[in-house]
Amino acid sequence: VKGTPSSYLVLGMLRLGARSGYAIKKATDISMRFFWPTSLAQVYPELSRLEDDGLVTRHDDSHGARTRSAYEVTADGEAALLEWLRSSEEAPSRFRDEGVLRLYFADALPLDEQLQLVRRLRRRIVDSEAELQEILPLGDALAEAGTRFPGIVARFGVDAFAFVQDWLDQLEAELEEGPTPPSAQPPPAAGPPP
Amino acid sequence: VKGTPSSYLVLGMLRLGARSGYAIKKATDISMRFFWPTSLAQVYPELSRLEDDGLVTRHDDSHGARTRSAYEVTADGEAALLEWLRSSEEAPSRFRDEGVLRLYFADALPLDEQLQLVRRLRRRIVDSEAELQEILPLGDALAEAGTRFPGIVARFGVDAFAFVQDWLDQLEAELEEGPTPPSAQPPPAAGPPP
């Protein structure tokens, strides 16, 4: 019984108390959006697969005319989650960030636009940090109930975004200080790639 | 003429002096692997698309029997790259990290295995930092030729990985200090999702 990280996201969210597919998606939007976003179109088929594999059980939980399925993690499911948590990660983290990609090629811009770019990247980070900050209380509440790691991850996100902010502030200052090139950077005549 | 971030990766690498598809892939492996990895199966079709759109020109650069195509960025290509660099980023950065996902659900493990997980994540970061550290001199060399940002991005990577290391060190210390729960954490009886 294999599984992608998304399988374990669903499994783990069920274990933490989410019952429906909709609830899994909602919980993910709140707390894991930045590190492992998902969509309903992914959650529902994943739940079916997990059921087929015997890692979760489904029972009907309709209220009146509104249909709803309630899922529970089985013993096999719990075992699979633990095995995954214990396994050494092979898949290296894909950090893909378009902002960094832009930064890498920023020599093509004149200095003032380089600064604009850095500021734009910073603003994006500030916004994300603010969004994450809002969920810190939820983490604290969970921690008092004995579930510590959701809060830890939220703290990590806030601290990491703050770090990037500081770093970009420093970069901005450096760029303002020592404008080595006088203006826009023409493509380098030749020379081996970076 | 639209374009994905990968289009601009190819365009940008050409502009920085890479000439063949192979060279673009090699340059990316060295300096952008952590932030925007790519594969040859992506580079070659992308070059064809860019040529069709008139953003690059291709001319034959075979040596004897070994075939090679050399590409150059056109004026349109340069303009497209600049437009992209100037545009406000809509696509939010996907930070997807399986390590953080694991951490989020680590309450399922007993304390000693939580610590093992944190140490494992840290080791992965140390390795990545070491790899990035090696390319810092390349960035410095480029900077002296007037191309500063590849070096800046390398420094960012090193600093960011160092930050995560320190953060995980602190987390490890915290977990060792105050083991709030005595042993493994059973699934919470009930309660709304996080």
Place this chain on the structure above:
DNA sequence: TGAGCCATGTAAACGGTTACATGATTCC
């Protein structure tokens, strides 16, 4: 002479997102 790098491509599979389709319940 063989390992390793240079060099180019195609095909299939995969994971994920977006769009589509439908309808109930709740709260203002």
Place this chain on the structure above:
DNA sequence: GGAATCATGTAACCGTTTACATGGCTCA
């Protein structure tokens, strides 16, 4: 009455990865 939320799914598309296929050149 209408907006927002709860709730479930499917179909099509897209970007990316992995595997496949081929061959020349270089250096130990």
